[in-house]
Amino acid sequence: MRLNKNYKLCLLLMVAGFAGCTKLDEKLNSTLTNQQTAAALGSQGTALLLKAAYADFTGPFGDVGQLVNLTGNSSDESLVPTRGGDWDDNGAWRVVHNHTWTADLGSILNTFNSLNKLNFDATNVLAFGPTAEQAAEARFLRAWSLYYLLDLFGQYPIRNPGDNLLNAPEVKSGTAAVDFIISELNAILATLPAAVPNMNYRANPDAARMLLMRCYLNKGAFANRAAPTFADADMQQVITLGNAIITSGRYSYTPNFFDNFSVDNDTKSKEGIFCYQNTGGVSANNLDVRSFWYRTLHYNQYTPKNPNAGWNGFSTVAEFYNTFGITTTPTMTLNDSLLDKRIGGRFYHGVTDLSGIRPGLLVGQQYNENGVALRDRKNPSNALAFDPVIGTNMIETSSNKEEITGIRVVKYPPDMANYDGSAGNDLIIFRYPDVVLMVAEAMMRKATPDNAGALTLVNGLRTARGAAPLASMTLVSATNYAPSTLLAERGRELYWEYVRRTDLIRFGVFLRPWPYKPADNPKYLLFPIPSQSLAANPNLVQNPGY
Numbered sequence: 344m345r346l347n348k349n350y351k352l353c354l355l356l357m358v359a360g361f362a363g364c365t366k367l368d369e370k371l372n373s374t375l376t377n378q379q380t381a382a383a384l385g386s387q388g389t390a391l392l393l394k395a396a397y398a399d400f401t402g403p404f405g406d407v408g409q410l411v412n413l414t415g416n417s418s419d420e421s422l423v424p425t426r427g428g429d430w431d432d433n434g435a436w437r438v439v440h441n442h443t444w445t446a447d448l449g450s451i452l453n454t455f456n457s458l459n460k461l462n463f464d465a466t467n468v469l470a471f472g473p474t475a476e477q478a479a480e481a482r483f484l485r486a487w488s489l490y491y492l493l494d495l496f497g498q499y500p501i502r503n504p505g506d507n508l509l510n511a512p513e514v515k516s517g518t519a520a521v522d523f524i525i526s527e528l529n530a531i532l533a534t535l536p537a538a539v540p541n542m543n544y545r546a547n548p549d550a551a552r553m554l555l556m557r558c559y560l561n562k563g564a565f566a567n568r569a570a571p572t573f574a575d576a577d578m579q580q581v582i583t584l585g586n587a588i589i590t591s592g593r594y595s596y597t598p599n600f601f602d603n604f605s606v607d608n609d610t611k612s613k614e615g616i617f618c619y620q621n622t623g624g625v626s627a628n629n630l631d632v633r634s635f636w637y638r639t640l641h642y643n644q645y646t647p648k649n650p651n652a653g654w655n656g657f658s659t660v661a662e663f664y665n666t667f668g669i670t671t672t673p674t675m676t677l678n679d680s681l682l683d684k685r686i687g688g689r690f691y692h693g694v695t696d697l698s699g700i701r702p703g704l705l706v707g708q709q710y711n712e713n714g715v716a717l718r719d720r721k722n723p724s725n726a727l728a729f730d731p732v733i734g735t736n737m738i739e740t741s742s743n744k745e746e747i748t749g750i751r752v753v754k755y756p757p758d759m760a761n762y763d764g765s766a767g768n769d770l771i772i773f774r775y776p777d778v779v780l781m782v783a784e785a786m787m788r789k790a791t792p793d794n795a796g797a798l799t800l801v802n803g804l805r806t807a808r809g810a811a812p813l814a815s816m817t818l819v820s821a822t823n824y825a826p827s828t829l830l831a832e833r834g835r836e837l838y839w840e841y842v843r844r845t846d847l848i849r850f851g852v853f854l855r856p857w858p859y860k861p862a863d864n865p866k867y868l869l870f871p872i873p874s875q876s877l878a879a880n881p882n883l884v885q886n887p888g889y
Contacts, residue, residue, distance in 0.1 A: 389473050396464040396484050398628050400619050402457035403491070404770055405631040407638050407657070409454040410841050413495060413870065416440045418843035419823050419857040420663050420834060421752070423656050424737040427745045430656045437737045442863040446871035446889050455496065455873050461488040462499070470504035479531035483546035483554075486527045490554060493520045493565060494845055497869045497886055514882040521558050521565050528555050538593055542608065542615040542769055549593070550617035552584045553773045556781050559584075564849045568868040571849055575790040582789075585782035588616070594775040596807035600684045601691060601702045603774065604635075606758040606767045616773040623758060623767025633766045635755040639705075641727055641746060642720045645698045645762060646711055650720045652698075652762075658749025660858045661731035662824045663838070664704050666831045669811060675706045675731065683810040685835055687753070694756045705729055705751040719746040737859050754839050776804055776836050784829055787818055801832055808836075819850045823857055864888060 403410045415421035416439040423436035430436055438444045444451065465485035469478055492499035498516035501523070506512070515523055528551045538547040559580045564571035588594065595613045597603050602611035606623070621629045640653025665673055667686045673679040680688035680703075687703010694700050699711040708728040709717045717727035722743075730747050734740055739748040758766035783797035794816070802812040819830045830850050834843065847853040848868060856862045866888025877883050 389468065389471050389477060392464070392468045392471060393473070393477050393481055394628075396461060396468055396481060397619075399457070399461035399464055399484075399488075400770070400772070401628070401630040402460060403454060404619065404772075405634065406453065406457070407634050408450045409457055410491070411634075411638075411657075412436070412439055412450045413454055414841045414844045415839060416657075417442065417867075418847055418853075419860075420659055420838050420843045421657055422660065422733070422737055422749070422859060424658060424733050424739055424748050426655065426739045426748055430654075436656075440737065441860045442867040444867075444870070446874050446885070451870050452873040452875060454870075455492070455876055458488045458492050458495075459500065461485070462492070462501070466502055466504060475534050476536055479534035480536070480546040482527050482531050483535065483551055486524045486551075487554060489520070489524050490558065493524070494561070495870050496872060497565075497568075498872070498883065500880055500883065511880045511882050514880070514884070516884075518562070518566050521562050525555060525558050528558070538591075538616070540593060541610060542612060542618045542620070544618055544620045544769075547617070549588050549591070550773055552588055553616055553778055556581045556584050556778065560781055560785060561845060561849055564845075568848050568853075569865050571851060573788040578785040578789045581785035582782055585778045585785070588775070588778050589782070594778075596776070596804065598807075600808060601687070601754070601756055603771060604702075604755040604768060605691075606693070606756070606760075608769050608771075612771075614775040615769070615771055616775060616778070618772055619770040621765065621767050621769055623761050624765055629765040630770055631765075632755060632768045632770055633758070633761070633763060635768070636700075636753050636757045637763075639751040639753060640700070641709070641717075641729075641751070643717055643727060644700060644709060645757070645759075648763060655746060657752065658729075658733070659704065659752055659838075660733070661750065662858055663834065664706065664731065664750055666824050666826045667704075667810075667835055669813065669826045677701075681809075683805075683835065684808045685810075685838075691756050694759060697759045698757070700753060700757065702753045702756045705753060706731060721746060733859065752839055771840065774837075774840070777840075777842070779804055780829070780833050780836065784818070784833075787829065797829070801829065804836065805832075810835075819852060823847065823852050823855060 416423060416436065422440040423430050425431045425437065435448065439450065462485055465481045468481035473481060489499045498514050499520060500512040500514050502512045532548055532551050535548050535551055536545050538549045543550065559577040562577050563573050597611065597613045602608060603614050605611060619630055621632050637654050639657045641655050642650040642652055645652035667673055667683045673682060677688045679686050688701050691702050694702065697712055706729050708726055711717055719725040719727050725743055728747060729749065729751055730744055731750050733748050739745055755768050758768055761767060779800050783800040786793040786797040798813060798816050801816060805812055813827055815827060817828050820828050823830065825831060830846060833846055853868060854863055854865060869886045871889035872883050872885050877885060
């Protein structure tokens with residue numbers, strides 16, 4: 344790659360925040376090779392480029408309109424009802440849940456661009472003389488972005504370090520695309536920095552193994568989303584990679600489920616395999632994790648911030664909530680906390696005593712920190728009691744229900760000290776229970792299934808979560824919400840963690856009707872390539888049906 348010297352140095356300064364300069368002989372219209380630039384800037388410059396690539400996670404995860412929207416609201420675990428004038432946005436949120444989006448939807452363009460920014464920035468590190476370890480980390484970050492691009496869009500652009508930026512990048516799709524990601528991860532596995540206890544903020548071998556597991560498990564779905572297949576050799580790879588993590592002794596189930604997502608999850612969680620660190624307070628690189636509770640909480644749910652304690656948006660449905668009851672239908676009261684710790688409803692120190700919020704799935708009457716029943720914002724006579732019944736087509740028209748429609752979800756207990764600032768909860772990207780559940784799934788999908796072994800793994804997880812063991816378990820059933828299935832167990836453990844859409848496609852049920860979505864067109868198994876991106880890269884091909 345040949346760039347004008349001044350442009351190249353400015354690029355490094357802007358992207359990496361490099362604070363020092365090295366004197367270089369300069370001539371009009373002269374050029375520098377990457378090797379010369381790397382030598383001039385030294386190891387600090389390359390380290391800052393790598394840091395900038397890590398910071399790119401703040402885009403797809405921090406913006407509720409990106410991965411949160413496309414992986415969650417397009418599935419059966421999440422939706423954003425319109426309540427009065429709130430969250431309408433010309434139907435932009437509703438079209439994702441009921442699968443009527445088009446290539447012009449802003450969420451699609453923003454997600455595609457954010458993932459490709461990480462793709463580009465990670466590749467850029469490789470062009471500036473990284474150490475072997477830095478190169479391995481950059482290749483992992485690129486592989487992660489490519490995986491999500493492939494999952495969501497069915498294809499991704501890829502450049503090699505040093506490619507001419509004036510030429511459109513190559514595009515990979517289907518089996519070739521997933522095979523490239525697998526080859527990259529296998530190539531760097533031995534070079535990545537070792538995994539550390541508790542939360543892992545750097546790319547590490549266990550994170551690479553986990554991403555490999557996802558690649559092998561979804562390989563048949565990436566080849567044919569309408570009719571996924573599961574090669575026995577791929578399932579064996581999932582099991583081998585997963586067992587390497589399980590038997591390492593580095594991870595275990597955290598006794599309090601919500602400690603995995605708390606403000607001090609860096610010390611309390613025993614499950615974090617790959618995470619994004621938020622330091623709290625003022626930090627330029629903090630991810631806006633406060634949106635994890637703002638997007639769902641009502642305006643009045645934290646007294647010091649009333650009426651601005653939340654955005655009163657994202658919700659789930661009664662059918663998803665009810666999967667937590669294996670042998671009985673949940674009562675939708677605090678007693679449901681006895682069914683499964685993951686449903687929530689329990690006192691959480693540092694949150695419930697300050698706000699009344701009980702992390703988990705919030706339904707029914709809500710209370711403040713003193714146990715006083717809360718009221719809605721517009722009409723103080725209306726009880727703030729979240730109603731699982733959502734208006735037709737996700738539009739609430741009843742004035743009495745305008746602010747209470749939908750069961751809310753608080754998986755990340757709010758950082759009360761930084762409630763509306765740079766919160767300190769670290770973002771979980773890869774978590775240990777997903778490894779266990781992927782191994783169980785691969786065991787059930789083997790040519791010779793090991794259903795008993797899979798059930799033992801799942802019941803071990805359920806015991807840790809205070810839930811009754813399953814007597815038997817199938818992969819999937821006639822409904823997405825049948826509780827004694829592996830699909831339902833993945834939903835109970837991993838809700839709102841960016842995997843539900845992928846799970847539904849892999850399990851062959853994404854096109855089924857579910858609440859507020861009818862059966863739909865197979866074209867929605869993929870998102871469209873944004874029109875702007877097609878115009879910029881002629882190697883991209885629009886997905887069928889768009």
